[in-house]
Amino acid sequence: MTWAQEFVELDKSIHDRTSFDCGEEALNTFLHTQAAKHMEVGVSRTMLLPASDPLPSGRYPICAFYTTAPSSISRETLPEALAKKLPHYPVPVFLLAQLAVHSEYHGQGLGKVTLIKALEYLLKVNVHMRAYAIIVDCLNDGAEQFYLKYGFEELYQHNGRKRMFIPMKTVVQLFAYTRSD
Secondary structure, X not given: OOEOOOOEEOOOOOEEOOOOOOOOHHHHHHHHHHHHHHHHHOOOEEEXXXXXXXXOXXXXXXXXXXXXXXXXXXXXXXXXXXXXXXXXXXXXXXXEEEEEEOHHHOOOOXXXXXXXXXXXXXXXXXXHOOXXXXXXXXXXXXXXXXHHHOOOEEEEEEOOEEEEEEEHXXXXXXXXXXHHO
């Protein structure tokens, strides 16, 4: 199975959510049962990379996906050097709520591509609705290592998971640098 050229918004009428398996039950369950419902009520948006060819059912398998949502954090949770420059009320952030790659594509760089597309998407949203940073709650140590590799920093433990962040200023610089090459 090969993947399509671009990420698109989840559409349960054409995307086959049930065949997605990334090896993490929580992420599979989210995509199978919650992602579309969360979009319908307006709490998050799920973007996915479909396969280039449909299944016999006519639906397209999902190769990778990410889910984003608006959120906020207390400035006291940020490193002191950053927090002192921020207001005393909750700081707007984007939550990278989910990111997963079908297990068939593990080790092929699709996780990196998916993260880049998620950051790029949130950078575009940031033009219209500002956020200070992007946060992510790591499901396990492997996820933590993945995000560390791409510049995320640890904030604190949240609901039993390590919460990490990357400032939007860093994301802006990252994409400005890659566009100037």
